Amino acid sequence: MHAPLAVSISHLKKSYGSFAAVQDISLDIKAGxxxxxLGVNGAGKTTTLRMLAGILTPTAGDISIFGISLRDNPIxxxxxxxxxxxxPYLYNKLTxxxxxxxxxxxxxxxxxxxxxxxxxxxxxxxxxxxQYELIESYSHGMKQRLATCAALIHEPKLLIVxxxxxxxxxHGAKFLKAAFRRYAAEGMTVLLSxxxxxxxxxxxxxLVIIDRGKIIALGTLAEIRSQTNSSLDNExxxxxxxxxxxxxxxxxxxx
Amino acid sequence: xxxxxxxTLVKPKVLSLKNSIFKTGSxxxxxxxxxxxxxxxxxxxxxxxxxxxxxxxEFSSDLQPGGFLELIATTFASIFMIAxxxxxxxxxxxxxxxxxxxxxxxxxxxxxxxxxxxxxFAASWVLLILFLPMLYGYAAHVHAPWHFYVFSTLxxxxxxxxxxxxxxxxxxxxxxxxxxxRLKELFIIMxxxxxxxxxxxxKSTSFVFxxxxxxxxxxxxxxxxxxxxSIAARSGQFFSLPLITxxxxxxxxxxxxxxxxxxxxxLSYAASLRIFSDFYELSNALERWQHVRKPQQTFWLQKxxxxxxxFFQKDLHLFLRDIAxxxxxxxxxxxxxVTLISFRQSSLLKGALGGDALLFDDIIFTVGLxxxxxxxxxxxxxxxxxxxxxxxxxxxLIQGSPISGLDFIxxxxxxxxxxxxxxxxxxxxxxxxxxxxxxxRITIGAVLSTISxxxxxxxxxxxxxxxxxxWSNNLGATTSTLGSFIYMMVSLLILPLCLVFSIGLASxxxxxxxxxxxxxxxxxxxxxxxxxRLVAGFFLRRASQMW
Numbered sequence: 001m002h003a004p005l006a007v008s009i010s011h012l013k014k015s016y017g018s019f020a021a022v023q024d025i026s027l028d029i030k031a032g033x034x035x036x037x038l039g040v041n042g043a044g045k046t047t048t049l050r051m052l053a054g055i056l057t058p059t060a061g062d063i064s065i066f067g068i069s070l071r072d073n074p075i076x077x078x079x080x081x082x083x084x085x086x087x088p089y090l091y092n093k094l095t096x097x098x099x100x101x102x103x104x105x106x107x108x109x110x111x112x113x114x115x116x117x118x119x120x121x122x123x124x125x126x127x128x129x130x131q132y133e134l135i136e137s138y139s140h141g142m143k144q145r146l147a148t149c150a151a152l153i154h155e156p157k158l159l160i161v162x163x164x165x166x167x168x169x170x171h172g173a174k175f176l177k178a179a180f181r182r183y184a185a186e187g188m189t190v191l192l193s194x195x196x197x198x199x200x201x202x203x204x205x206x207l208v209i210i211d212r213g214k215i216i217a218l219g220t221l222a223e224i225r226s227q228t229n230s231s232l233d234n235e236x237x238x239x240x241x242x243x244x245x246x247x248x249x250x251x252x253x254x255x
Numbered sequence: 256x257x258x259x260x261x262x263t264l265v266k267p268k269v270l271s272l273k274n275s276i277f278k279t280g281s282x283x284x285x286x287x288x289x290x291x292x293x294x295x296x297x298x299x300x301x302x303x304x305x306x307x308x309x310x311x312x313e314f315s316s317d318l319q320p321g322g323f324l325e326l327i328a329t330t331f332a333s334i335f336m337i338a339x340x341x342x343x344x345x346x347x348x349x350x351x352x353x354x355x356x357x358x359x360x361x362x363x364x365x366x367x368x369x370x371x372x373x374x375x376f377a378a379s380w381v382l383l384i385l386f387l388p389m390l391y392g393y394a395a396h397v398h399a400p401w402h403f404y405v406f407s408t409l410x411x412x413x414x415x416x417x418x419x420x421x422x423x424x425x426x427x428x429x430x431x432x433x434x435x436x437r438l439k440e441l442f443i444i445m446x447x448x449x450x451x452x453x454x455x456x457x458k459s460t461s462f463v464f465x466x467x468x469x470x471x472x473x474x475x476x477x478x479x480x481x482x483x484x485s486i487a488a489r490s491g492q493f494f495s496l497p498l499i500t501x502x503x504x505x506x507x508x509x510x511x512x513x514x515x516x517x518x519x520x521x522l523s524y525a526a527s528l529r530i531f532s533d534f535y536e537l538s539n540a541l542e543r544w545q546h547v548r549k550p551q552q553t554f555w556l557q558k559x560x561x562x563x564x565x566f567f568q569k570d571l572h573l574f575l576r577d578i579a580x581x582x583x584x585x586x587x588x589x590x591x592x593v594t595l596i597s598f599r600q601s602s603l604l605k606g607a608l609g610g611d612a613l614l615f616d617d618i619i620f621t622v623g624l625x626x627x628x629x630x631x632x633x634x635x636x637x638x639x640x641x642x643x644x645x646x647x648x649x650x651x652l653i654q655g656s657p658i659s660g661l662d663f664i665x666x667x668x669x670x671x672x673x674x675x676x677x678x679x680x681x682x683x684x685x686x687x688x689x690x691x692x693x694x695x696r697i698t699i700g701a702v703l704s705t706i707s708x709x710x711x712x713x714x715x716x717x718x719x720x721x722x723x724x725x726w727s728n729n730l731g732a733t734t735s736t737l738g739s740f741i742y743m744m745v746s747l748l749i750l751p752l753c754l755v756f757s758i759g760l761a762s763x764x765x766x767x768x769x770x771x772x773x774x775x776x777x778x779x780x781x782x783x784x785x786x787x788r789l790v791a792g793f794f795l796r797r798a799s800q801m802w
Contacts, residue, residue, distance in 0.1 A: 081655070
């Protein structure tokens with residue numbers, strides 16, 4: 001039996017004037033999987049993710065989230081999504097707890113559920129001790145963890161994460177990778193873009209590699225190997241595959 | 256070496272400005288930006304020049320010698336001192352690029368020189384655009400010779416160089432005892448003390464409200480005379496004396512003056528450099544109060560829940576925790592209070608009205624209401640207008656959440672309006688009681704004021720959304736940057752609209768007074784409220800489309 005589709009993207013395009021940031025992307029993401037989006041800087045990963053989160057409007061194409069069209073019914077679609085940007089802006093003069101209250105109101109989370117989730121998430125992300133202090137006194141990693149709590153407060157079915165490991169220490173990174181796997185096991189779909197190839201290799205069930213706004217490879221690591229006729233060996237790692245696909249053959253041979 | 260460093264340090268700013276004009280948008284947009292800038296930069300000085308020249312013609316017989324020069328020189332010198340302090344703080348402590356510059360192999364003198372020149376330019380260019388045309392207008396009025404224009408400009412430049420050096424030294428020293436990032440608040444408190452002193456001082460000289468005769472010209476002349484007698488003007492002679500000397504055009508005096516100014520500049524620069532070399536520490540000054548763990552008192556209500564309440568609570572918490580904002584608010588209140596109480600205490604006015612208490616109350620009521628609306632405009636310009644621009648950074652959160660653009664704008668509008676009402680309405684009522692207005696007049700005034708606040712806030716939110724992408728969070732601190740200057744000009748567009756409201760208020764008031772609180776008066780209030788609701792609705796819809 002096939003898992004239901006969490007995300008369906010068809011012929012997605014985004015242009016800024018004459019520059020096409022995303023060109024005709026179509027893909028499906030199954031519910032409960034961790035899906036990795038890879039690409040070099042400027043490939044169009046963040047633009048794609050921001051369109052999925054409803055922050056940017058596509059120039060063409062459609063996105064549906066659990067069968068709800070983001071174009072026709074953005075409010076309903078956003079209700080089941082959580083988004084963590086790479087550099088989240090948080091209100092410096094609010095405390096962590098106040099910020100989470102504010103976000104729970106934005107998502108119309110019932111009071112009891114909000115209280116329960118705030119306690120749980122603050123404890124899970126080790127922020128309980130800091131909850132009554134101003135966000136401006138938080139370190140970068142703590143701000144990133146607070147943004148993650150904010151994205152999870154309404155128990156989304158789809159979590160969109162842009163560069164989750166930026167600035168995290170090894171403990172934080174390990175914790176987050178385990179958390180993504182656990183959320184997926186619980187039925188949540190996690191869509192993450194990353195520069196870190198080992199994160200993608202470790203966490204993602206399936207991957208898409210984007211280059212210059214187009215999909216150049218899609219599938220599990222094994223499927224990508226077979227799609228690209230990897231002649232080196234069956235154990236060719238993601239880094240060398242990535243470098244080869246994104247055009248740096250010489251570098252890929254040295255890895 | 257210093258000049259070369261200065262050019263290197265300023266280069267990123269110049270290139271950024273060039274790129275922001277020439278590398279964004281179509282050529283038509285670029286042409287529009289350039290044309291708009293030229294028009295603003297040409298129109299403003301020309302308008303000031305001609306209005307000063309033509310106005311002075313009216314007072315030629317009564318104007319005391321040097322009085323106008325004192326007014327210009329003192330005002331310029333005082334405002335520039337505050338601007339120079341704020342820019343010194345901005346350029347030496349807040350600017351992010353300092354970390355980059357301090358990493359570079361530059362001597363302290365070269366770094367100081369480069370930043371000093373930038374500080375001089377950044378703090379002065381807007382003031383020069385405003386004050387030089389005034390000076391030239393005066394010069395044209397007195398038919399001053401050509402060299403007066405050149406030398407008086409040079410004198411202003413020396414003032415800028417000297418005051419900037421003093422300001423940098425002062426700020427660096429101050430940062431040793433008070434965290435640099437909070438110095439802005441200290442400056443605002445100093446300004447507040449200045450206003451209070453001005454109040455006591457104005458009572459003794461009748462400066463704020465001089466004797467009012469039957470014409471405006473006499474009132475203005477009284478103001479000038481009162482100003483001339485004041486301590487501020489006497490100290491102002493210190494700044495204006497060089498200009499009077501220059502106006503006389505004596506050769507040796509001019510030479511001696513500029514030698515003196517040159518020496519003073521050298522001395523202030525050397526002293527400031529010495530202070531900088533000995534005491535400047537970027538990291539200490541900034542980080543001393545950052546990352547301070549301090550549990551906060553929260554008064555966040557969990558029930559009842561609504562989007563409006565949530566935005567209101569968030570904005571209120573942010574407002575109260577940013578100490579600069581309440582302090583600026585107190586400043587507004589102080590200005591309003593001082594003005595109206597001074598007006599009320601002015602026995603001269605009562606005398607001029609022949610003891611007509613009713614007419615006196617009417618004037619207090621009307622002027623109080625107009626003043627209150629102008630205060631609302633100031634408040635809206637400072638706090639409500641940038642509200643959406645400030646939310647721009649949290650766009651990822653707002654737009655990612657399941658609320659529509661209109662819901663967001665309405666919630667934001669309601670939250671800001673309630674905040675304005677909480678702050679400004681009691682102010683109006685208190686000032687009304689202090690001025691012995693009748694309860695009826697206070698009630699009418701409060702209703703009209705509430706309606707106006709709702710309208711003005713809607714306009715501020717709507718027009719602010721036009722500039723939501725122009726990120727600028729502290730208008731007061733960065734008035735000299737190009738973006739903020741344009742930002743400020745656009746906020747001032749709210750003023751004419753509010754004056755239209757004020758005219759509406761005045762005419763409704765006359766009707767209300769004629770029939771007391773009659774049916775006609777209530778109908779007028781309803782019509783007035785409906786018109787404002789329509790205008791507000793239009794602005795809010797536009798804002799939601801733009802967000």
